[in-house]
Amino acid sequence: MQHGKHLAEQAARDLATSSKNSATAVGPAERPLPDPALIDAINQAFALFRVNYHNQFYSAFADTTLLDQAKRLWLDSLRHVGPGPVLAAARALIEQEEYLPTL
Template sequence: MFALYRLNYHNQYYAAFPDAEQLRQIKKLWLESLADYGVSQLLAGAKRAIEGSEYLPTLNRMHRCCREAAADHGLPPARDAYEEACTAPSPKAAQPWSHAAVYLAGRDSGWFTLANKPEATSWPVFRDHYERYCARVLAGEELTLPPAPALAQAQDRGKPLSDEEQLEQLRQLRRDLAL
């Protein structure tokens, strides 16, 4: 990302980051602030910033460009995707997902892991899977959800029993259970 900035904003870049120590501090700050974005999303955001402005982007602008790059493809932010995957009820394939990448990352992370492991364990696993799917989407791939499972056909149980027949079955059940 910084290499793209150096190539595109040569003079501004060297004016903004005149020495190696300052550049190291800026990179550390940006790394911490942009940690929720995947590499592909960061690069897409950097390209978006370069295409949309003659000036070196600020950290705030970079956040906006990363969100816009993902939103152009319908991808929610990674944290929102994680929360959606963790709280989705079963059956998972039948849920209305915000994007197929969320479902696929959740599936690959393991629904049990997302539902039962602490966030410190499940979030990095989910984020890695989600970043891979985001990279594929940003590269132009169209992800699809598996078909929703069909509901079992209700068996024809005939007509409902009359009140008298229901009472007789209840009496038979009591006799069988010695109640």
């Protein structure tokens, strides 16, 4: 029994030491906050879609929960794109496409 306790204590010490001497750099604890301009651009794009694809829009986003989920998905997927291209693409889509766009 004493031997098992000794092994457990040794393993705990080894783990504590290895976590302090890790070769892997510590990354950020949280993701950076999204660009407020990108959030605004996505909100504007969805407003354009609501006006131009009225029935399709309300069928796709029957409640605010679904709409919020879609906006979060767009924000996460388009994080690397600036707000200008997002709005330009939304405007081009409403002029060219008959159906509500998806990612």
